[in-house]
Amino acid sequence: MNVDGLHQRAGVDPRKVHEVHGTVTRHRCIKNGHPLDVEIPAEGPPPPSPICQICQSYGRPDCVLFTEALPYNEWTAAANAVRRLGRKDVMIVVGTSGVVYPAAGLPEQALANGVPLIEVNLDKSPLSSQVTCLLAGRASEVLVALVDRVIEKLG
Numbered sequence: 001m002n003v004d005g006l007h008q009r010a011g012v013d014p015r016k017v018h019e020v021h022g023t024v025t026r027h028r029c030i031k032n033g034h035p036l037d038v039e040i041p042a043e044g045p046p047p048p049s050p051i052c053q054i055c056q057s058y059g060r061p062d063c064v065l066f067t068e069a070l071p072y073n074e075w076t077a078a079a080n081a082v083r084r085l086g087r088k089d090v091m092i093v094v095g096t097s098g099v100v101y102p103a104a105g106l107p108e109q110a111l112a113n114g115v116p117l118i119e120v121n122l123d124k125s126p127l128s129s130q131v132t133c134l135l136a137g138r139a140s141e142v143l144v145a146l147v148d149r150v151i152e153k154l155g
Helices: 072-084 106-110 139-153
Strands: 020-030 059-063 091-094 117-121 133-136
Touching: 072 106, 091 106, 091 139, 106 117, 117 139, 133 139
Parallel strands: 091 117, 117 133
Antiparallel strands: 020 059
16 A cells, blocks of 8 residues: 555556555646656656646646545455455555554454454554564565565475
């Protein structure tokens, strides 16, 4: 549910990523939501705010800000994916505050359905006391160790 596009850059099938908070890798105009073609540099400051060639309004990243509604199709796809999880699946929640709803409700729904839940976080969250397994630490270190351990056990 992050807005940085790292799941796709890591090779996850984009059809399996539900950007319920939008993404900073796309831009749209503020007035009408027209998609804008904006090149984001890998390093350095971002470019100045783009102008829509259709309606001349300013552009912004296509991500959800506080008080804005989540994109319906993305939210529905994410909620349905969680509903399809079963006891033989596992949900891994990484780096969450666990307090921003409705997204914070997805792990709760998985737990209610009997799905094992792993939380990877630097700090405890409101979810921590309910999870099947809490792995404290930096995601970049914990996830590598978790994958290594799974590979070791399976192979």
